[in-house]
Amino acid sequence: MSAAARIKTIVANLLFAAGLPVLILVAWNALAKKPDEAVGAEKFYPDPVTVGRAFADNWIGPAFAHEVLPSLYRLGIGIVVSIVAGVAAGTVIGLLPWLRELTEPVLEFFRAIPPPALIPIVMLLLGITDTMKIAVIVSGAVWPILLNTIDGVRATDSIMTETADAFRITRWQRLWYLVLPAASPRIMTGVRTGLSVALILMVISEMFASSSGLGYRIVYFQRNFLIAESWSGIVLLGLTGVLLAAIFGFAERRILRWYHGMLEVERG
Amino acid sequence: MAERTTMLRVDHLRKVYESPRGDVEAIGDLSFTMGAGELVCIVGPSGCGKTTLLKCIAGLLRPSDGVVEMDGVRVTGPTPSMALVFQEYGRSLYPWLTVRSNVELPLRHKKLPRARRDRLIDESLEAVGLAHAAKSHPWQLSGGMQQRVAIARAIAYEPEILIMDEPFAAVDAQTRADLEDLVRDLHRSRGVSILFVTHDIDESVYLGERVLVLSKSPTRVEESLKIDLPDDRDQITTRALPRFTELRTHVYGHIQRAKAR
Amino acid sequence: MSLRSVPLLRRARKPLLGAAGLLGFLAVWQLIPMLGLIDREYLPYPTDVAARLTQELVDLAFWRRLGLTMQAWAIGLTIASLAALALGAVIGLVPFLRRATHTTVEFLRPIPSVAIVPVAVIIQGISIEAALIITVYASFWQMFVQVLYGVADVDAVARDTARSFGLTMTERLTKLVLPTALPYVMTGLRLAASVALILAITAEMVIGNPGLGTLIMLSRSTPGDAAGLYAFVVVAGLLGVTINAVFRRIERRVLHWHQSIRGEEIL
Numbered sequence: 001m002s003a004a005a006r007i008k009t010i011v012a013n014l015l016f017a018a019g020l021p022v023l024i025l026v027a028w029n030a031l032a033k034k035p036d037e038a039v040g041a042e043k044f045y046p047d048p049v050t051v052g053r054a055f056a057d058n059w060i061g062p063a064f065a066h067e068v069l070p071s072l073y074r075l076g077i078g079i080v081v082s083i084v085a086g087v088a089a090g091t092v093i094g095l096l097p098w099l100r101e102l103t104e105p106v107l108e109f110f111r112a113i114p115p116p117a118l119i120p121i122v123m124l125l126l127g128i129t130d131t132m133k134i135a136v137i138v139s140g141a142v143w144p145i146l147l148n149t150i151d152g153v154r155a156t157d158s159i160m161t162e163t164a165d166a167f168r169i170t171r172w173q174r175l176w177y178l179v180l181p182a183a184s185p186r187i188m189t190g191v192r193t194g195l196s197v198a199l200i201l202m203v204i205s206e207m208f209a210s211s212s213g214l215g216y217r218i219v220y221f222q223r224n225f226l227i228a229e230s231w232s233g234i235v236l237l238g239l240t241g242v243l244l245a246a247i248f249g250f251a252e253r254r255i256l257r258w259y260h261g262m263l264e265v266e267r268g
Numbered sequence: 269m270a271e272r273t274t275m276l277r278v279d280h281l282r283k284v285y286e287s288p289r290g291d292v293e294a295i296g297d298l299s300f301t302m303g304a305g306e307l308v309c310i311v312g313p314s315g316c317g318k319t320t321l322l323k324c325i326a327g328l329l330r331p332s333d334g335v336v337e338m339d340g341v342r343v344t345g346p347t348p349s350m351a352l353v354f355q356e357y358g359r360s361l362y363p364w365l366t367v368r369s370n371v372e373l374p375l376r377h378k379k380l381p382r383a384r385r386d387r388l389i390d391e392s393l394e395a396v397g398l399a400h401a402a403k404s405h406p407w408q409l410s411g412g413m414q415q416r417v418a419i420a421r422a423i424a425y426e427p428e429i430l431i432m433d434e435p436f437a438a439v440d441a442q443t444r445a446d447l448e449d450l451v452r453d454l455h456r457s458r459g460v461s462i463l464f465v466t467h468d469i470d471e472s473v474y475l476g477e478r479v480l481v482l483s484k485s486p487t488r489v490e491e492s493l494k495i496d497l498p499d500d501r502d503q504i505t506t507r508a509l510p511r512f513t514e515l516r517t518h519v520y521g522h523i524q525r526a527k528a529r
Numbered sequence: 530m531s532l533r534s535v536p537l538l539r540r541a542r543k544p545l546l547g548a549a550g551l552l553g554f555l556a557v558w559q560l561i562p563m564l565g566l567i568d569r570e571y572l573p574y575p576t577d578v579a580a581r582l583t584q585e586l587v588d589l590a591f592w593r594r595l596g597l598t599m600q601a602w603a604i605g606l607t608i609a610s611l612a613a614l615a616l617g618a619v620i621g622l623v624p625f626l627r628r629a630t631h632t633t634v635e636f637l638r639p640i641p642s643v644a645i646v647p648v649a650v651i652i653q654g655i656s657i658e659a660a661l662i663i664t665v666y667a668s669f670w671q672m673f674v675q676v677l678y679g680v681a682d683v684d685a686v687a688r689d690t691a692r693s694f695g696l697t698m699t700e701r702l703t704k705l706v707l708p709t710a711l712p713y714v715m716t717g718l719r720l721a722a723s724v725a726l727i728l729a730i731t732a733e734m735v736i737g738n739p740g741l742g743t744l745i746m747l748s749r750s751t752p753g754d755a756a757g758l759y760a761f762v763v764v765a766g767l768l769g770v771t772i773n774a775v776f777r778r779i780e781r782r783v784l785h786w787h788q789s790i791r792g793e794e795i796l
Contacts, residue, residue, distance in 0.1 A: 016628045024633065044652045101543050102550035112769030114727040116734055117742070117762045120749040124571050124758065159359040165328055166352040167374035167425060177373055181364040200641045200731075207643070207735060215643075222647030230647035234640060241639025258364040262407040288540070 046228040051235065054228035058217070059236050071214040072240070074130060075202045078137025082194055086142045087187060090149025091179060100150060111147055115140025115197055116204050128209040136205040141194035148190030152183030185259050188252050195244050203237065214240075275339060275461060276302040276325070276429060282333035282486075283320055294320045296486030298334075304428070307455045307462045309472035311519060312482030312490075313527045318465045321487065322433050325463070326350050339428070348378075351422035353432040357414040361406040361421075368393070368402040371421045392424035395458075396450060412443035416450070423454060429461040430454075437467070445503050448475055452501060469523065473497075473515045474506060481519055483526040490526050493519065573756040578763065581756040585764075591744070595764070598729055598740035601657055605664030606725040610718060613669050617676025622706070627677075638674070642667035642728055646735050660732035668725040672717035679713025680706060712784055719776040726772055730765055741765060 025048050032038075032047035046054075059068060093099050118139045126132035156179060164174050180187075206215025214236070221229040253260070283295040294317040302308050312318055323329040325336050327345045336343040338350070351374075354360040361370050371389050380388070393399050396416040406414050415435055422430055432451070436444045452475060455462050466472050472479045473495060481490040497511060506512055555575050562569040569577075585591040620626045642663045653659035683706055691701050733742025741761060748757035 017632045020629050020633045021636070041652075044648075098546060101546035102553070105547040105551050106554045108773075109766050109770060112723075112773055113762060113766035114730045114769060116727070116731040117745055117765045119734075120745055120758055121762060124749070124755060125567065157359050159354055159356050160362065162323075162328055163352070163354065163360045166326055166346050166350075167421075168346050168348060168377065169374060170377045173373070173376055177365065178362065181362065184364070196639070196641065199639075200643050203641060203643045204731065204735060207646075218644070218647050222650055225651060227648075227651055230651055233647060234644045237644035238636060238640040241641060242636055245635070245639045258405055258407075261405065262363050265407050 044227060046231060050228045051231045054226075055232035055235055058229055058232055063217075067212055067217050068214060068236070070212065071202055071206060074133050074213075075137065075198060078134045078141065078202065079195065079198050081134065082138045082141040082145055082198065083191060085138065086145030086190065086194070087149050087180075090146045090187075091153050091175070091183070093146075094150040094153025094183070095179070100154065107143070107147060107150075111143040115143075115201055119201070119205055119208060123209055132209070133202070133205045137198045137201045140201045141198040144193035144197065145187065145190040148186045148193075149183055152186030153179055155186070156182040181258075184255055188256060192248060192252075195248055196241070199237070199241060199244060273304050274301045275304040275306075276463070277337040278325065278334070279337070280334040281321070281324060281331050281336065283317070283324055283329065284332045293486040295324070295331075296483075296488045298482075298488050300480055300489050300492060302429075302461065302463060305459050305461050307452075307464065307475065307477045308480060309476035309478070310463065310465045310480045310482060311467065311469055311472040311523065312487065313484045313523055314467050316482050316484045316526075317487040318467075318482065319433055321482075322352075322431055322463075322465055326352055326431055348425070349428040351425040351427035351430055353415070353418050353422050353430065353435045355434040355437050357411065357418050357435075357438070358406075360418055361414060363405060363407050365405075366402065367398065367404050367406060367409070367417050367420075370406065370417060371424050374421060374425050388424045388426070392420040395423065395454065396420045410443070412439045412447060415439060415447060419447075419450070419454070423458065423460065427460070429463060432462065432464045434466055435464075436471070444471075449503065451475060456499070469516050469519050470507070473512060473519060474501060474503075479515075479519060481522045481526065490522050570753070571755060573759060577756040578759045582760040582763065585757075585760060594740050594744055597657075597738075598733065598742065598768075601660050601664060601732070601738075601740060602722075602725050602729040605661050605729060606668055606722055608661070609665045609668040609721055609725065610672050612665070613672035613717070613721070614676060614714070617673045618680060618706075618710075621677045621680030634673075638670050643731065643735065646732070650736055655737050657738050659736050660729065660738045663732050664725050664728040667728045668721040671720040671724050672714075675713040675717030675720070676710065679710030679717075682713065683709045715780040715783055719773070719780055722772050722776045723769065726769060741768075 029048050032045050033042045034047060034050070038046075093103055119136050122132055122136045122139055126135055160178060160182065164178050169177070203215040203218070206213035207219045210216040214233075218230065218233040218237075220226075221233060278301070279299050281295055281298045282293070285292045285294055298321065310318060310321070320329065324331045325343070327336075327343045327347060327350075330344075338347060362373070365373065368389060371392060372385065375385050375388060378385075389402075390399065393402055396419050398413060398416050398420060401409060401413065401417075406417060409417070418435070436447050439447065448471060451462065451464065454460060464472070464475055466475075476495050479493045479495060481493065482488070483490045493515070495515060497506060497509065497515070558572075558575050561567050562572045562574055620630055645663050645666055646659075649659040649662040653662065687705060687709075688701075691705050696704065729740065730742040730745075732738065733740040734746050735742075737743060737746075741764060745758060745761045745765070748754040748761060751757065
């Protein structure tokens with residue numbers, strides 16, 4: 001490819017990536033009234049500059065350390081605990097057919113409970129504490145990880161297992177070199193779902209039971225009719241979601257490099 | 269040829285599968301022995317329980333009746349003296365491991381010194397002509413090359429007997445010829461005994477020092493045929509020998525009779 | 530044991546074990562407050578919960594609330610599915626739109642739906658409309674993404690073949706795109722249905738529009754009504770199980786001709 005053609009591709013990619021977001025922002029800016037000119041329902045849709053200013057005032061600086069970081073910390077702990085617990089329990093259950101058949105209906109039921117409905121119960125059992133907020137996150141995020149791990153472990157190829165038998169591969173090596181890698185695509189699917197559940201539960205648990213944190217701030221804005229501030233909450237949670245998705249994408253590409261490579265070869 | 273000491277003894281082996289719709293007798297009453305250093309091919313009509321037989325021999329399946337003995341010791345589970353090469357190379361190699369790690373995995377629990385383990389891996393990859401592909405993943409290689417990896421993994425395990433279950437059924441003809449010669453090479457240069465299952469009559473005659481013809485299910489040994497072809501074989505001249513044609517016709521006849529029965 | 534009873538026992542093994550697991554779970558639940566590990570005030574006996582549940586089942590007010598939740602669920606799911614189907618098909622079929630919307634979708638999709646609650650409440654007040662906004666938002670993406678995958682999955686060779694035979698646009702859509710995308714659409718519908726239920730109940734809990742979610746919040750703030758809280762959560766779980774089962778059923782019915790071997794995502 002010539003240098004000119006390469007530059008052309010880069011510019012095209014850039015335009016495709018940034019074009020629509022920029023267009024939306026410009027249109028939003030043009031259509032929305034400034035706060036002092038807005039009348040009636042127009043007040044509900046502040047222009048992007050106002051929202052940006054509210055974002056900077058409310059989330060950047062000391063508020064970031066006081067309100068955002070503790071929430072993210074709880075989110076992180078909750079996610080790690082969910083992954084460890086879900087994968088560990090899922091592996092054991094997936095490896096033992098009798099245990100799987102024994103627990104299946106109970107697990108199906110827990111998975112089907114809308115996760116936020118569990119928050120009042122966790123609050124009742126643990127009181128309003130940091131542990132409770134982490135427990136809330138785990139109580140919702142663990143199920144997709146657990147169930148996907150069970151399915152992934154169960155679906156380990158029979159010939160791969162026989163190979164491990166024939167070469168007398170030890171139990172721990174089998175776990176590390178066969179069972180977990182074989183289940184890893186399914187585990188990652190579960191983790192992806194778990195992440196979005198975890199983020200939602202982090203926010204809601206703080207909406208119900210907190211005097212600080214992201215969720216608390218957002219409800220505070222709503223109760224006090226702070227419109228631009230409420231919009232800035234959406235932006236912040238959007239950014240958090242994007243960040244989470246980016247971290248996950250990075251981890252997934254590393255962990256499942258073999259899997260994506262294999263799929264590509266299969267598709268030819 | 270001097271009489272070889274018996275290494276593998278299969279005595280009155282019988283395998284019945286229990287299923288909801290009744291029992292299925294896969295192997296009827298099957299006996300044979302195999303000497304140390306021998307290359308024995310097993311042929312039989314398709315669906316005659318060849319894979320079942322191999323799994324019983326390798327200790328992956330428990331026979332319903334009869335005994336499998338290795339060096340006079342009864343086989344009750346997988347033993348370090350046997351290594352398997354499966355037909356489905358794509359499902360027997362682990363796609364998340366590199367070629368080298370795939371070969372290394374069975375050696376991890378053998379408590380070998382690091383240097384010796386590395387040498388075993390290097391030598392076996394060298395022996396199958398894949399030294400250059402050690403860092404690749406199996407799915408980056410062609411089918412024939414993947415089966416070479418499986419063979420390298422088996423010989424690095426240093427078994428007394430290499431058990432191969434229709435290993436070349438899924439590769440193209442040219443690759444298959446190369447792999448057949450590789451098997452004969454490994455047998456002669458390393459002195460490893462090989463039990464080779466195939467449904468291809470020509471392949472069994474070309475490879476084997478002895479061919480066991482199986483009947484159809486419930487399986488038993490129809491005939492044990494010594495292959496008196498010269499030890500130096502190659503794809504063109506050996507297959508053109510009149511004796512080769514005689515032997516393959518003989519085996520073919522047996523299989524036809526086995527099918528008809 | 531007779532020969533015939535063995536396969537029967539083997540077939541009955543799974544449901545029997547499952548029932549045993551369920552009973553075991555209930556027994557453990559009963560034992561924890563009985564042994565005083567957790568106070569009965571916080572973890573009532575399952576028998577308490579069952580008693581409370583039967584009490585609710587004969588109460589018309591309960592059924593009315595449940596009806597409101599299901600109504601919000603059905604409206605939300607319908608709007609989200611139709612919108613996602615239309616937008617997904619158009620964007621998926623036009624490569625230019627696909628490329629141009631990529632970053633926007635990647636930013637909008639991860640926004641947790643509850644983030645929108647304050648704005649929705651400010652704009653719509655405490656109403657079913659506010660609840661619908663977040664329900665639709667959350668379930669829309671489930672369907673939208675599946676439609677995009679489905680439309681993209683059309684085999685390149687099949688597409689070229691269709692073009693070379695001069696199939697019209699409509700023919701190509703109905704004979705090629707629709708059958709390919711259908712399994713994805715059905716998966717999307719099932720996922721969207723579960724998500725819509727989650728958000729319908731969540732909205733009631735957070736916003737306060739009446740429904741099962743408000744019943745949960747109400748019994749939470751009523752001192753001594755732990756049994757009610759557990760009972761309503763059990764109802765929510767049973768609703769989830771039912772919706773899952775029904776949509777799995779529909780999916781299988783619609784796709785019985787399709788040897789769908791794709792791994793399913795579990796939500």
